[in-house]
Amino acid sequence: MSSATIQTDGHQAPTFTTAEQSAMRDLWTVYDDHYDEISQEAERGLAEDPEFGPLIKGMSRDLMEQQNQRSRALMRDAMRDGRWEPYLADLLEQGANYARMGLSFVSWYRAIGVIRPSILRRLRAAYGEDSDRLLGTLKALGQWFDTAMSTIGDAYLNTKEQIIVEQQEAIRELSTPVLTLMDGLLLLPVVGLIDSHRARQMTDHLLQGIHRFRAKVVVIDITGVAAVDTMVANHLIQAVEAARLLGATAIVTGLSADVAQTVVKIGVDLSRLHTVGDLQGGVSEAMEFLGYRLERTATGTN
Amino acid sequence: MAVPILKLGSDLIASIQSALSDEDLIRLKDDLARQIGEWRSRGVVVDVTAADVMDSFTIRTLLDIAQVGRLRGADTVIVGLKPDVAFAMVQLGLRLDGMSTGLDLEEGLALLRKRREGPADGG
Numbered sequence: 572m573s574s575a576t577i578q579t580d581g582h583q584a585p586t587f588t589t590a591e592q593s594a595m596r597d598l599w600t601v602y603d604d605h606y607d608e609i610s611q612e613a614e615r616g617l618a619e620d621p622e623f624g625p626l627i628k629g630m631s632r633d634l635m636e637q638q639n640q641r642s643r644a645l646m647r648d649a650m651r652d653g654r655w656e657p658y659l660a661d662l663l664e665q666g667a668n669y670a671r672m673g674l675s676f677v678s679w680y681r682a683i684g685v686i687r688p689s690i691l692r693r694l695r696a697a698y699g700e701d702s703d704r705l706l707g708t709l710k711a712l713g714q715w716f717d718t719a720m721s722t723i724g725d726a727y728l729n730t731k732e733q734i735i736v737e738q739q740e741a742i743r744e745l746s747t748p749v750l751t752l753m754d755g756l757l758l759l760p761v762v763g764l765i766d767s768h769r770a771r772q773m774t775d776h777l778l779q780g781i782h783r784f785r786a787k788v789v790v791i792d793i794t795g796v797a798a799v800d801t802m803v804a805n806h807l808i809q810a811v812e813a814a815r816l817l818g819a820t821a822i823v824t825g826l827s828a829d830v831a832q833t834v835v836k837i838g839v840d841l842s843r844l845h846t847v848g849d850l851q852g853g854v855s856e857a858m859e860f861l862g863y864r865l866e867r868t869a870t871g872t873n
Numbered sequence: 874m875a876v877p878i879l880k881l882g883s884d885l886i887a888s889i890q891s892a893l894s895d896e897d898l899i900r901l902k903d904d905l906a907r908q909i910g911e912w913r914s915r916g917v918v919v920d921v922t923a924a925d926v927m928d929s930f931t932i933r934t935l936l937d938i939a940q941v942g943r944l945r946g947a948d949t950v951i952v953g954l955k956p957d958v959a960f961a962m963v964q965l966g967l968r969l970d971g972m973s974t975g976l977d978l979e980e981g982l983a984l985l986r987k988r989r990e991g992p993a994d995g996g
Contacts, residue, residue: 781956785976817978
């Protein structure tokens, strides 16, 4: 395809028969002749739309005019001359932008619902006498909308997928902090689901932390872990053993009653882990191990 | 390449500085076994900071060193495992059961001292 250089993300230009092409040109002729009127009608029709309304109001005349000219040129290339790739590439880009702005996909159908009758009316006026020609342009109109909407739909899906990936990345980054509580004591709070990827990252962070802060004891708090299965238990054991290889003792805290029951029921052997009921207990045990003593001073306010 | 063994007070320090062949490891084990008796040492620190890989033979030899040492009256501590080496070992299921580990030489010596001072509590 000659469009190899243009990024259309799997969107190929629609292929039309000669008859369809000439119908598309007929459609364009009518659309082009009444372009400004149709744009204005669409603008009026969408002025009260909950999503497009504010968007249209927020746009300056100049910007709108500029955008109109731009899409007009792209559509002319596509519908009159059969060069669809630049038009589709533009739609993909615009779709992605609107998706990021939070414009819903359904709203595009509302927009089409406004534009379609306005074009249909003019098609009837132009080709009303010639029913074959009219039918051809109607079909072309459908093809045009289908192509445009599937492209925009794809742009939406791509954008949403990308957002999901970004958020997953953010959650991963957020969720494995290694905190220093005092000299030689690290805290690793684990929240959410532990999958292999996260477990690896968690253990990695923990080991780097032990090395950097010269920690002797680490408290791994799993209060925020919803479910512990064999996999998760093994990940925990691995983390604890790896910590021990660096000379640090690990204390696991925060096994809830439910989690403890599950662990016993599925028969996971956690006897190699040193577990303490809650974070407070774990920290005080760690402090004892390190030779610290927490003392209340007389100057305290409470 | 032979591993140098240094004597520091009642402890011996073996610092592995480069990748070792199996023969080197066996020689290290023999040397340590001999020198523990020679110096009446109470503790051995094996520093593996320079090791980028720990294979099963190395680990078995280290475990042997610890056992032989214990039989001759010396505690053994392995120090200087790097985070990624430790992680890889755990993932491969290679364990140093029954052996003490420390972050670095300093920690290892401190651990041995603590053991001697308070033999009741095992680290």
